[in-house]
Amino acid sequence: SVNPDLASERQTASFSVEKLTALLDGGAEQTRIRRAVVEAIESDPVFSRENQYFQTQNERYEAAVRKAVHLQKKMHEMGWTEDGPEYKYIYRALSGDVAFLLHRVFMRSISVLGSDKQIAKWIPLATQHKLIGSYAQTELGHGTYLQGLETTAVFDTATQEFILNTPKISAMKWWPGDMGRSATHTVVFAQLYIHGKCYGIHPFIVQIRSLQDHSLCPGVTAGDIGPKMNFEHIDNGYLLLKNVRVPRENMLSKFCEVRPDGTYVRQGSQKINYFTMTTVRISLIADEVLTPLMKACTIAIRYSVVRRQSKLKPGEQEAKILDYQTQQEKLLPQLAAAYAFHFTNDYLQELFNRGYREIQRKNFDMLPELHALSSGFKAVITQHCTAGVEICLRACGGHGYSLLSGLPSLYTKILASCIYEGENTILLLQTARFLIKCFMAASAGQPVPPSVTYLAAGKHGKCPAKNKLDFLSPDIYTEAYQHVAVRLTSSTAAKLQDLIQSGVKKHDAWNQCTVQLVQAAKAHCHYIAVKNFAETVEKLETKAGIQKIMKHLCDLFALHGIFSNTGAFLHDGYTSAAQMDMVTASYLDLLAVIRKDAVPLVDAFDFTDQSLNSALGSYDGQVYQRLYEWAQKSPTNQISPAYERYLKPLLHNTLSKL
């Protein structure tokens, strides 16, 4: 039976939840396929996550390996293939709680960086799991700056081998997933030396464990890097190499080859490599970033209509906490952001697909724009969504702090997305470098990529809004965002030029502008996200109430961004103080409007109870029963040796009749 406080929220939905789910999935047929996958996975007890919050790191790892192995069988049984329409839903259905994800990266890196011969040899072995692969790039002392990697691969002409070494402790490979305990092979990135000359970083396939008994190969030291904030199921590893020899054929050689005599030959274009990073950054947004935020919103919003605390009106029943303005102001902007970035992701995917088609036609023109957008949005979306999950957690008070709410593990996992695949600040600075370059080009009347043509516009003017309702007009707020993005880019470009003209060296000047460059990059991405959301809403079908509620969310997303960052809009007087008060009024009004549909809006995400794995967020809202039942199963409710060892002697030493 559904908690009546939750049930009542569903009766007044202003739109069709099922239609909205289909919109999010990209069509009703996709919804059907997704649900079939979820059903097949969740009905299989091997994939259960029920005990996850009670398990040690060792138990989590073992379960992840068990699931990965079982998944092979399951896919075969179900007739799912890696090219099939079901494939993309499997990972989501497993909530990523599975081993051998780096095995895929191992395969992809061979496909992208290997010669046809290498692909023909290694890919079938990997596909059939005759080996388990990993990807060893990051070192203890080196992350973002690849040129700084210290691992070496010296070519020995006599034996036609590369000799690999991690010469210092900081050169030790550190973090690679699946490498701590599972992998038999890995792709090692190392500085290539031939006849004493360094040719920079190259990838080498290295066997690290025996295929017979899994013992470490000679010269290899490897293990697990120990406990982390999350990812207990992944055996992130370390790897030391001491004179480990691999044959010449093990250097991945699509782009560079070492001939038997030691001649180094570069071939083909490496541009596609940048495209690979772009691919990864875009592909992680949906599963690793949006899904956790959507889950957190589902949990926190359902809980906030079940939880009653204190009174809004004297004499009445305690109020649902979602009826407090402050609670709405915490949660509803996160909900709006989840929708906004879902549509941003669609936009990026489309751009990416277009770029991919061009690249296949050897046209690399779109690469810089794609790189800038994927870098900037990876940073902005991971940052925004991580903050959003934390807000959801804190908005659930004490119960949000219990692992059983599901929120702590969503938070600790999404947090990692701000760090991996490019640290966010560094990514934003890459976007900023692109913006400055395009701004200069546009100012000089040169053509620039479509997403930045607005930089040339450079209108000054004032915001034309006359009353608070004007701020529900997408033109009004989109232009305000555009104005801020132009202002921040142009003023930072001016500062940069001033510094250089005053004699500051280029790299110092750049460093002195980086705080402001980061602001400009964020403003650019925020503008595009708002603009894209508004354009998406424009195109939606008006029936079933979908367009109307999406318009409200778009308005909320835009106004929340202004309300939380008023200075950027007030700075040069584009928005006046009186207009800012209108923004605030419209923003607060919207909270009350969207609050009515809050539960249907999270229901549309269509998470099953198993996938939420939360005592607070279940569809039926039986929060307290679930917390109690679940807690009773905790290993902390087994008898502890602490009583006999410490408590009994303490109490009995001095025991007297009370």
Added chain:
Amino acid sequence: SVNPDLASERQTASFSVEKLTALLDGGAEQTRIRRAVVEAIESDPVFSRENQYFQTQNERYEAAVRKAVHLQKKMHEMGWTEDGPEYKYIYRALSGDVAFLLHRVFMRSISVLGSDKQIAKWIPLATQHKLIGSYAQTELGHGTYLQGLETTAVFDTATQEFILNTPKISAMKWWPGDMGRSATHTVVFAQLYIHGKCYGIHPFIVQIRSLQDHSLCPGVTAGDIGPKMNFEHIDNGYLLLKNVRVPRENMLSKFCEVRPDGTYVRQGSQKINYFTMTTVRISLIADEVLTPLMKACTIAIRYSVVRRQSKLKPGEQEAKILDYQTQQEKLLPQLAAAYAFHFTNDYLQELFNRGYREIQRKNFDMLPELHALSSGFKAVITQHCTAGVEICLRACGGHGYSLLSGLPSLYTKILASCIYEGENTILLLQTARFLIKCFMAASAGQPVPPSVTYLAAGKHGKCPAKNKLDFLSPDIYTEAYQHVAVRLTSSTAAKLQDLIQSGVKKHDAWNQCTVQLVQAAKAHCHYIAVKNFAETVEKLETKAGIQKIMKHLCDLFALHGIFSNTGAFLHDGYTSAAQMDMVTASYLDLLAVIRKDAVPLVDAFDFTDQSLNSALGSYDGQVYQRLYEWAQKSPTNQISPAYERYLKPLLHNTLSKL
């Protein structure tokens, strides 16, 4: 040997680190006592925290109990008493990693709420550990709103007993520390019923476990609530009561008594009760909030001068990451906040001591101000410091995400401080209620408490700064903060009045203003923190470079607050856009200045390596060695059954020669 990159940072300190440590401790003698306590605790292997990051919740609990029991012995050995000067340093030296903290709350509640007779009976029993106490207030369905508690205590005149029940699942006591597995007794808060009439919430001493064998008493169901984000060492518990009878004498009766015939008698003033909450909120700031931020700053800043990544200048060595402006902008404001709030805490302590003396003279006039300040600052400081620890964690990239950095557990622990002892939003609204009341009074020419007299001033005017150096003048920025606090309070008061005058009911009007009321409360606290820091700096001795560096930190704290919240200062034109650009320039300049002293400034916090428990933050900066050595000890480096069970069959099924 100290890492040379770290050692070089210490050679150029502009001030005496030892003098600054003494200032933070409140004198060189205090430093000496603190170090002696730390030395005694850390040299005792029972108190070791070395394996903490590898331990399960059960192991952490057991260790905490072991330490708590051992601590009794240790105190006896060392001659430390609860009234002695060493006492306050013990908890800090243990990093709070010890059981029976609620036993103290049990004792304090009896001291405050109990009659002299009750105190005489129970306090000696508790002091001698003839029982282990807890404090059972929060319920599964009820936290902040005490009047909503559902547990009942019905007086039975026939037997002269109270019959206690948790009649619904939401009435179950949930969260009390030490109760899940340890406590034999607890103070239960329940609705008192006599002859069918409810008299509201009262405290009752209830025995829950046998003193002979620790089995649960009849009618009692209790256990541990399971895994949380942190606090694994604490057995937060649940408690169900079914017709549990306690004698009439077990109701704590300093303020209210039930006579044998069922007559209810209220006696004395309960005002002191509010003072107790104030005490707790202020007392947690130092150990639970400031210490974690100071530790996080120490770890992140030391790591940021050891870690080299990428190049600032072409051709040079890779740069220390603290030399990047963006890294400075992440960490140095957190360092400034740690110092700022250290001095705020001194201010609150002094105010509190003054209030305490007044209360002992039966003068309760200071209570409302104390309540408002302790509530507001509890919220503002916990929020600010929690965000600060998270920034430190993220600023250390991947290594910050490893538990071995020490940062994840600092974060997950400090996060709880935003929730316990009053949820932050609710506390800020209490401060706001006080502000609105005082603003109205001040506007009507009535006297108001000292901390809010500024609300009457209501100067409009403009910021007089003419160049960026003017923003290094405490008068200039303190007045700007004051202006914003007045503006937010007065404009929200006006909105509130307008709504009420337009016919909106009082409680609805209040709810519609809460988002802005929270802003006003924060602005008030921020203003006081800035003002107090500036006044503190003014009074410091000028020698040994202390005043100079503290002045820099004060400026940074103030300007960072403006830079991060420009809209509040720009809104009504108090600060112009040109002035805001000066703020930005001064702020960025300051980062480069303070960066030079960053390491000495964290060294002054004087944390030992053991207390930091961090592979990144040690005094010698041997980061990579420590990470590697520590990771090798992880239980994840023991042989996993996953190989034999899953990996071997997978690999061997299809094994062929590679």
